[in-house]
Amino acid sequence: MTVQAEDPPPMHHEILQIGLSAPEDVLGARVRVLAVARRLGIEPERRLRLATALSRAAAAVCAAGGGGLVVDVGAAGIAATVRGPADALREAAEAIRERVSEAELAAGLDGNSTLRVVEPLPRGTESDRRPAAPDVPDLLAALAEEDAELVALVEAMEARDGDYARLNRELEETNRGVVALYAELDERDRRKNEFLATLAHELRNPMSIIGTALHTLRMKAGPEDGGARLLGVAERQLRHLARLVDDLLDVSRIDQDKIKLQREAVDLVAVVERAVDTRRAGLAEKGHELAVEVRDRPLPLWADPDRVEQVVDNLLSNATKYTPEGGHVAVVAAREGNEAVLTVTDDGIGIPPEMLDRVFQVFAQADPSLERSAGGLGLGLSLVDRLVALHGGTVVAHSEGEGKGSRFTVRLPLSRQSAEPAGAADGAEPPAAGREGSGEGAGERPGVGPAVLLVEDNADAREMMALLLEGRGYRVGTAADGREGVEKASSGEWDVAIVDIGLPELDGYEVARRVRGSDAGAGLLLIALSGYGRPEDCEKSVEAGFDRHLVKPVEPDELFQLLSTAGR
Numbered sequence: 303m304t305v306q307a308e309d310p311p312p313m314h315h316e317i318l319q320i321g322l323s324a325p326e327d328v329l330g331a332r333v334r335v336l337a338v339a340r341r342l343g344i345e346p347e348r349r350l351r352l353a354t355a356l357s358r359a360a361a362a363v364c365a366a367g368g369g370g371l372v373v374d375v376g377a378a379g380i381a382a383t384v385r386g387p388a389d390a391l392r393e394a395a396e397a398i399r400e401r402v403s404e405a406e407l408a409a410g411l412d413g414n415s416t417l418r419v420v421e422p423l424p425r426g427t428e429s430d431r432r433p434a435a436p437d438v439p440d441l442l443a444a445l446a447e448e449d450a451e452l453v454a455l456v457e458a459m460e461a462r463d464g465d466y467a468r469l470n471r472e473l474e475e476t477n478r479g480v481v482a483l484y485a486e487l488d489e490r491d492r493r494k495n496e497f498l499a500t501l502a503h504e505l506r507n508p509m510s511i512i513g514t515a516l517h518t519l520r521m522k523a524g525p526e527d528g529g530a531r532l533l534g535v536a537e538r539q540l541r542h543l544a545r546l547v548d549d550l551l552d553v554s555r556i557d558q559d560k561i562k563l564q565r566e567a568v569d570l571v572a573v574v575e576r577a578v579d580t581r582r583a584g585l586a587e588k589g590h591e592l593a594v595e596v597r598d599r600p601l602p603l604w605a606d607p608d609r610v611e612q613v614v615d616n617l618l619s620n621a622t623k624y625t626p627e628g629g630h631v632a633v634v635a636a637r638e639g640n641e642a643v644l645t646v647t648d649d650g651i652g653i654p655p656e657m658l659d660r661v662f663q664v665f666a667q668a669d670p671s672l673e674r675s676a677g678g679l680g681l682g683l684s685l686v687d688r689l690v691a692l693h694g695g696t697v698v699a700h701s702e703g704e705g706k707g708s709r710f711t712v713r714l715p716l717s718r719q720s721a722e723p724a725g726a727a728d729g730a731e732p733p734a735a736g737r738e739g740s741g742e743g744a745g746e747r748p749g750v751g752p753a754v755l756l757v758e759d760n761a762d763a764r765e766m767m768a769l770l771l772e773g774r775g776y777r778v779g780t781a782a783d784g785r786e787g788v789e790k791a792s793s794g795e796w797d798v799a800i801v802d803i804g805l806p807e808l809d810g811y812e813v814a815r816r817v818r819g820s821d822a823g824a825g826l827l828l829i830a831l832s833g834y835g836r837p838e839d840c841e842k843s844v845e846a847g848f849d850r851h852l853v854k855p856v857e858p859d860e861l862f863q864l865l866s867t868a869g870r
Contacts, residue, residue: 318373322386328360331371335382338373342380342423352382352421359384359394359417366390379422391417502547503804503833507760509547510833510854513540514766517858521773544855549681551835562837563606563692567717570601570610570642574635577614581622589627597636604717609689613697616682617646617710624708625650637716641695644712653701653708661699662687683710690714752797752868753777757787757813758831759805767800774862784808787817794822797868803832803843811846818847827868831856 317338320331332353339349356371363369369386384391395417520533552561578594585592603610614633621631625648634645653661662683683699690697695714701707754776758764764780771778779796781787784805791799791813799817803810810830817823828850830843835853843851850864 315375316372317375318371320371321368322360322363322370322384323368324364325361328357328364331360332357335373338375339380339421342375344380344421344423348421352380352419355398355419356382356384358397359386359391359419362390362394362397363387379420381418381420384417384419385415388415391415498550499834499836502551502835505547506544506833506854507763509540509544510831510856511760511763511766513537513855514763514770514858516540518766518770518773521770540855546681548835549685552681552685561609561689561692563609565604565606568603568605568607568610569599570603570644570714571596571599571635573607573611574614574633574644577611577618578633580615581618584622585618585631588622588625589629590622590625591628591630593630593632595632595634597634599635601635601637601642602717603642603693603714605693605714610693610714613686613689613712614644614646616686617644617712620682620710621646621648621650621708624648638713640716641713642716644714645709647707647709649707652704652706653699654704655701658699658701662697686710686712752827752865753779753795754865755779755781755787755791755796755799757781757784757791757799757801757805757810759783759802763802770858776865784810784813787813788820791817791826792820792822796826798827798829798865800829800831801848803830803834803839811842814843814847823847827865829861829864 318331318334320334321327322331335356336349336353339352344352360369360371363384363386366387366389369384372383372385374381374383384394398419516533516537520530520537574594574596578592582592618631618633625631630649632645632647634643634647636643636645687697690712693714695712697710697712700709700711754771756764756767756771756778758767758780759782761782764782768778768780779790781790784807787799787801787805788808790796791801801810801813805813808816810832814828814830817826817828828848830846830848830851831854832839832843832851833854835851840851852861852864
C-alpha cells in the first residue's frame with residue numbers, strides 16, 4: 303500500500319463519494335472501502351490496513367470540522383482521497399506511518415489539503431507484469447447489491463436500537479422505582495428507630511417511678527413482712543421490662559451501626575463468672591441445676607466486657623426460659639487454638655430442624671406460644687449473634703430436635719495480651735448495679751449524706767425519688783422546672799443536683815451549662831437523668847457539664863453508690 307506524494311495517473315472510475323461530518327460517516331466509509339477492496343480481490347490483511355488508514359484520516363477530518371472521501375478504481379488499483387483541514391490530515395499521515403512499515407507505505411500530502419492512499423490491485427499471473435483491470439460495471443452492480451443488504455442491515459439495526467431504547471427506558475423507570483422504594487424503606491427505618499427511641503423514653507419514665515416506689519416500700523417493709531415477697535416479684539418483673547426495652551434499642555442501634563464497642567483487656571472467665579452470679583438466683587428459682595466448667599484460664603480477650611457479659615447473660619436467659627423446671631444447664635469455657643470457646647447447653651425443649659437456620663433472626667420464635675409464656679420478644683439470640691459478630695467471632699446453634707435440648711457455641715478470638723479478671727488487681731467486687739438484690743455497703747444508710755437537689759417536672763417521679771432519698775438519710779430539695787432548678791442549684795446550698803433532661807422551658811442540658819457557669823456550680827456533682835441512653839445522649843450530657851448520665855429506671859444501689867462520691 304502506497305501513499306503518493308506526486309500527482310497520480312488519471313483514474314477513470316469514481317466508485318464512492320462520502321461526506322465526513324459525523325462519527326457514523328467514518329464507520330460507513332470503513333465498511334464501504336472494505337467492501338470495494340474485497341470485490342477487487344485485495345487480500346484481507348491489505349484490506350484491513352487500507353480501511354484502518356482511511357478510518358484514521360476520516361476520523362481526524364470529522365474532529366477538525368469535516369471533509370469528504372472519494373474512492374476511484376482503475377487498472378493501477380484502488381485510490382482513496384480524503385479531503386479536509388491540512389493540519390488534521392498531516393497528523394493522520396504521521397499516525398499512518400507509525401502503524402504501517404515504510405516498506406509498504408510512504409505518506410505524503412497533495413496540495414496540503416488531501417491525503418491520497420493507493421492500494422495496487424492483485425496481478426493476474428507471474429508472467430503478466432501489468433495489473434488486471436477491474437470489471438467496473440460488475441463492480442458497481444455488486445456494490446449496489448451490497449448497498450441494499452447494508453440498508454436492510456441498517457434498518458434492522460435501527461429497529462433493534464429502538465428495542466434497546468425501549469428496554470433502556472423501562473430499565474430506567476424500574477431503577478427509579480427501586481431507588482424510590484429504597485428511599486421509602488430508609489425513611490420508614492428512620493421513623494421506626496425514632497419511634498423505638500421515643501417509646502423507650504416514654505416507657506422508662508413510668509418504669510423509673512414504679513421502681514423508685516418499690517424500693518421505697520422495701521426500705522419500710524420489715525424482714526418478716528409478707529409484702530417483701532410481693533415486692534421482690536414486682537422488682538424482678540420491672541427489671542425484666544427494662545431489659546426488653548434495652549434489647550429493642552440495642553437491635554435498632556446495631557442495625558444502624560451505632561453500637562461502639564468499648565474494648566479493653568478482659569478475661570472471658572471473669573465475665574462468665576459475673577454473668578452466672580447474676581443469673582444464679584433465677585436458675586435456682588426454676589429448680590434448674592447449673593454446672594460451670596472452666597477448662598482453661600485465663601482466656602484473654604480484647605473486647606467490650608459489658609457486651610460480652612450481655613452475650614453470656616442472654617444465652618443463660620434463653621436456657622432458663624426454655625428448660626422445664628428441674629432441668630440442667632451447663633456452661634463450659636475453654637481454649638481451642640487461637641479462640642476462646644464458650645458453650646451453653648441445656649436439656650430443655652430443643653429447636654426444630656427448620657428453625658436452626660433462623661434462630662438468630664430478629665423476632666424469630668420456634669413456638670410463639672411458648673415464647674409468650676416465657677416473656678420474650680425473640681430478640682435475645684439475635685443480639686447474641688450481632689454482638690459476637692462485632693467482636694469478630696461466631697455463634698452456632700445445635701439441637702437434635704424438639705425435646706432434646708440445645709447447645710450454643712460462641713467462638714471469640716483470643717487476645718495476645720493477658721487480661722486479669724475485673725477487680726482482681728485490688729480485690730474489689732464488681733459494682734452491684736443490675737444484679738439481683740443489693741450488695742453490702744451500697745445498701746447501708748449513709749447517716750447524714752450530701753444535700754441533694756432533685757430537678758424533675760413529673761410530680762410523681764419527683765415525689766417518689768424524694769421519698770427514696772429521704773428514706774436513706776439524704777437532705778432533699780426539689781425544683782419543678784429548669785429555671786427554678788438553675789436558681790436553686792446555683793445557690794451554693796447543695797452538694798448534688800439530679801436533673802431530668804426533658805424539662806420544660808430550659809431542658810436539662812441548658813440547666814447544666816448555666817449551673818456550671820455560676821460560682822457555686824464548679825464543685826457540684828451534676829447527674830443527668832433521662833429515658834434516652836444512646837452513646838450520643840451520654841456524650842451530649844458530658845459536653846453540657848454533667849458528671850454522670852443515668853438511664854431510667856435507675857437502680858437505687860447504683861444511685862446511692864454515686865451519691866457516696868459527692869464532695870470527694
